[in-house]
Amino acid sequence: MSLTDYKGVIVFVEQRDNEIQNVSLELIGKASKLAAELETIVTAVLLGHQNEQHGQLLISYGADKALIIDDQKLAMYSTEPYTQALTQVINDKKPEIVLFGATSIGRDLAPRVSARLQTGLTADCTSLEISDEKGLLMTRPAFGGNIMATIVSPDHRPQMSTVRPGVMAKLERDDSRTGQVEKYDVKFEENNCYVEILSFEKAEKEKVDIQDADILISGGRGMGSKENLNLLHNLADEISGTVSASRALVDAGWVEHDRQVGQTGKTVRPNLYMACGISGAIQHLAGMEESELIIAINKDANAPIFEVADLGIVGDVHKILPLVTERIKKINQSKHIEE
Numbered sequence: 001m002s003l004t005d006y007k008g009v010i011v012f013v014e015q016r017d018n019e020i021q022n023v024s025l026e027l028i029g030k031a032s033k034l035a036a037e038l039e040t041i042v043t044a045v046l047l048g049h050q051n052e053q054h055g056q057l058l059i060s061y062g063a064d065k066a067l068i069i070d071d072q073k074l075a076m077y078s079t080e081p082y083t084q085a086l087t088q089v090i091n092d093k094k095p096e097i098v099l100f101g102a103t104s105i106g107r108d109l110a111p112r113v114s115a116r117l118q119t120g121l122t123a124d125c126t127s128l129e130i131s132d133e134k135g136l137l138m139t140r141p142a143f144g145g146n147i148m149a150t151i152v153s154p155d156h157r158p159q160m161s162t163v164r165p166g167v168m169a170k171l172e173r174d175d176s177r178t179g180q181v182e183k184y185d186v187k188f189e190e191n192n193c194y195v196e197i198l199s200f201e202k203a204e205k206e207k208v209d210i211q212d213a214d215i216l217i218s219g220g221r222g223m224g225s226k227e228n229l230n231l232l233h234n235l236a237d238e239i240s241g242t243v244s245a246s247r248a249l250v251d252a253g254w255v256e257h258d259r260q261v262g263q264t265g266k267t268v269r270p271n272l273y274m275a276c277g278i279s280g281a282i283q284h285l286a287g288m289e290e291s292e293l294i295i296a297i298n299k300d301a302n303a304p305i306f307e308v309a310d311l312g313i314v315g316d317v318h319k320i321l322p323l324v325t326e327r328i329k330k331i332n333q334s335k336h337i338e339e
């Protein structure tokens with residue numbers, strides 16, 4: 001079989017508790033753009049149990065076709081049954097591209113599937129493009145984020161990559177979109193299902209998810225101390241924002257890791273990202289430069305954060321943040337009075 005016989009883009013759709021994860025919808029959006037350039041279709045492959053009702057949602061977000069695999073063994077993620085099921089789909093459909101979210105599930109599943117298919121896998125891509133030769137250009141940070149490497153798979157199909165949540169933008173949901181929803185059966189080799197799930201203990205739900213926030217007030221080493229982070233929280237409270245941070249504050253133990261923005265943290269694209277005392281290292285920028293509006297406060301006028309900022313304030317965060325908070329508080333109070 002020649003490379004050109006492989007056709008179509010497959011997105012592995014991740015579900016948890018039978019809820020479709022955002023990253024998969026983001027990938028369907030990206031896949032539909034890649035497929036348009038390749039003049040082919042996007043197939044969203046959903047593995048789970050009692051999941052047929054999700055087919056139309058996947059179409060509404062840009063898939064041309066939804067393959068629904070419904071089996072008790074797939075209700076909860078488990079490496080072996082998922083690997084077997086997805087490998088069968090790919091062997092049968094022979095897509096040229098397969099995309100996964102770079103989540104704990106995607107990172108476990110994608111390498112196993114790629115090994116069984118004897119093809120390559122590029123993890124944590126930040127950009128996916130189609131080359132002049134119609135191959136997939138998979139770009140990701142390399143050497144500690146100091147360079148961006150573009151990786152191709154010239155000799156093997158499918159071309160596979162994982163993409164972290166928040167990197168690609170979802171398409172607008174369009175319930176009038178039509179597509180084919182198809183049930184698909186797979187066979188399991190029971191002996192290979194190494195892990196039997198006896199029970200499932202859910203971790204306490206994260207209090208905040210910075211990827212869902214419209215406004216992020218983000219602090220860096222320039223905040224000076226853990227106590228000073230109150231300045232961020234005070235401002236966030238006034239404008240219904242959420243506090244996030246650079247890795248420097250996470251490493252210092254001042255902020256939990258789930259609030260870290262950047263290459264080894266989360267990728268965010270809020271309407272407003274306010275960087276306070278953050279220098280703008282490339283690994284930090286990788287996680288926030290797609291934000292709608294970026295305001296930076298830094299006492300060093302040459303700080304790299306100003307290169308991506310829409311609005312820059314050169315000054316001391318300890319003086320500027322209380323002033324901004326006070327001003328917004330007054331505006332909020334006067335709004336209350338008017339109401």
Ligand SMILES: Cc1cc2nc3c(=O)[nH]c(=O)nc-3n(C[C@H](O)[C@H](O)[C@H](O)COP(=O)(O)OP(=O)(O)OC[C@H]3O[C@@H](n4cnc5c(N)ncnc54)[C@H](O)[C@@H]3O)c2cc1C
Nearest residue numbers: 220221222246247262263264265277278279283299316317
């Ligand atoms: C493989 C790898 C992965 C990484 N992943 C991430 C990641 O996911 N996220 C991340 O953030 N980093 C990451 N880093 C670390 C990154 O390289 C930087 O070290 C880090 O982002 C720096 O954090 P910072 O900007 O808070 O601190 P600094 O770089 O120390 O900057 C502090 C800034 O505050 C300013 N400042 C100081 N005092 C004040 C004041 N009073 N008022 C105003 N401004 C002031 C300074 O001028 C300076 O610009 C990674 C590094 C590596 C090697």
